[in-house]
Amino acid sequence: MNFDKQFKNYDQNAVTQKKVAKKLLTFIDKSKKYDTILELGCGTGIFTKTLCENLNFTHLDLNDIFNTQDFFSNISYRDFFVENMETLTIKNYSLIVSSSAFQWVENLENLIYKTSKNTSHLVFSIYSKGNLVEIFNHFGVSLDYKSTEEIYQILKKYYTFVEFQEDEFTLEFSTPLKALKHLKETGVTGFSSSNYSLTKSFKSTVLTYKVSYFSCKN
Template identity: 35%
Template structure:
């Protein structure tokens, strides 16, 4: 996303953020050019510079304690006529895994996000979709989640029995006899700071 923004919008300056300092190594060329700076830390509390024309967040808000407070905070960081654009995930995201494990992030609906934004922003564009992937086995679902970096399954170590129980239940609930499903529910929103 960062590279696409650079190619499309050609910003004079860019402030990059990730909770992990190590992510800065992905942008050594940009950081070395002086066009970008990198701030490591929690976006919910990190002191970002004010006067931004655009704030963009990709697949992070679902991890936040209070996206609503973040929306308010971004509003104070934006210039007049500034834009806030983000992607997150809705309630059906990884619903199969949530059904099997009983564990999930607190995903908000598109309507809840719009309601929270309307206090400070004009909604320019929203879109949501449900993308259903298929895999041969529940174990392939777990490998997929591991390789995408999604921590959708409980954090404590699993025993062989835990793994077998997960696979059995997943197959029983979400198999058509040939494959199993996994649903992603991305939400895309562009909002403009209210005058």
């Protein structure tokens, strides 16, 4: 992932991530007071800002594989864990959340199992099967996106109540090159920009995003 190289340009280009963060908030009860919240894969704080503006809580802990703490100068948090979420030691939390990050996890079931031992409420969004199909069709590369049904079956093993919703939307660009540049500046390349012939022959001005939202409770 090239996210660490794109910090400065990320927020202004993360149109999809902002849209997903806004919708993910609707899966959380805003009338409830939360004692402790953990956000996994917080990035530059797109969802974090939304949380802080809309939820009532006592303590907020943040996690990302990159040290992005400079982006959180205006956010009050307790701890920032710079570590891969898959190896992170998770304490007990009232609520664990994650927006647009779980698709990077190598073993999703292990992570879900770990969260289920430390919270009774998990809310997250994840890009799912069919995401960025234009990139896969042309470059032949993709993350190993799971289908909504696959994710649901994993969650049902560890959580009693699982609510989910699927979403699909497109972003349109004036040229194919601008579509590829957008992916590069949001850290989601998935292809080698050094392959000049493939990049030059890419014709799509549309990028399709498929997102799944989940709220899990015990």
